[in-house]
Amino acid sequence: MTIDTQTALEPLLKDIAQQLGAIAQALRPADESLGFGPSPGRQYIYVNRSQGCNWYRLDPEGHPIAIEAPALTGYIVGLEIRELQRRGKAVPKLHLHIKADRHYVLESGAQSVFSKSLVAAIARLQPTQLRQPIAIEPQAAEGNEAEFARLYLNGEYVHAPWDDNSDFHHLTQQAIAVVQAAQA
DSSP, X not given: OOHHHHHHHHHHHHHHHHHHHHHHHHHSOOOOOOSSOXXXXXXEEEESSTTSSSEEEEOTTSOEEXXXXXXXXXXXXXXXXXXXXXXXXXXXXXXXXXXXXXXXXXXXXXTSHHHHHHHHHHHHSOGGGGGSOEEEEEEEOTTSSOEEEEEEETTEEOOOOOOTTSOHHHHHHHHHHHXXXXXX
């Protein structure tokens, strides 16, 4: 490269460097808001129809607040079955961890229709697919208290048929393995 060519390229290279810096700045995550605001901690979302809605959260006093949004979209970052105390009894609960505008934990009975349909759908996915946002929509069944989980990947419904003869222990372990592999 001659000195004339190098001299001519310097302003162009400087302009490219400034544009790359602006792009990098735009791609950086925004700083957390300063001052008063909502807690950045986990928000538990309870999935059942006991409160007259598909899902709800609890206010600081423990009163249910219906969630009107039909779906939650985010990244699935964890799946576990936990034994919890509810009304003095140990009950198995499914916890699905989702990273969105904050960390959400969807809680549902481990043997509920919602949990079974959720586990069946996640077990069908590849770990690379879980690195994309997933939309989860609870859908009430006609005429009873059951609720299904509908998962959408890139706007497409994840069809995962199952029935009462399905091996849900195996499907749950498979779904947990898919989620863990996606996090690796």
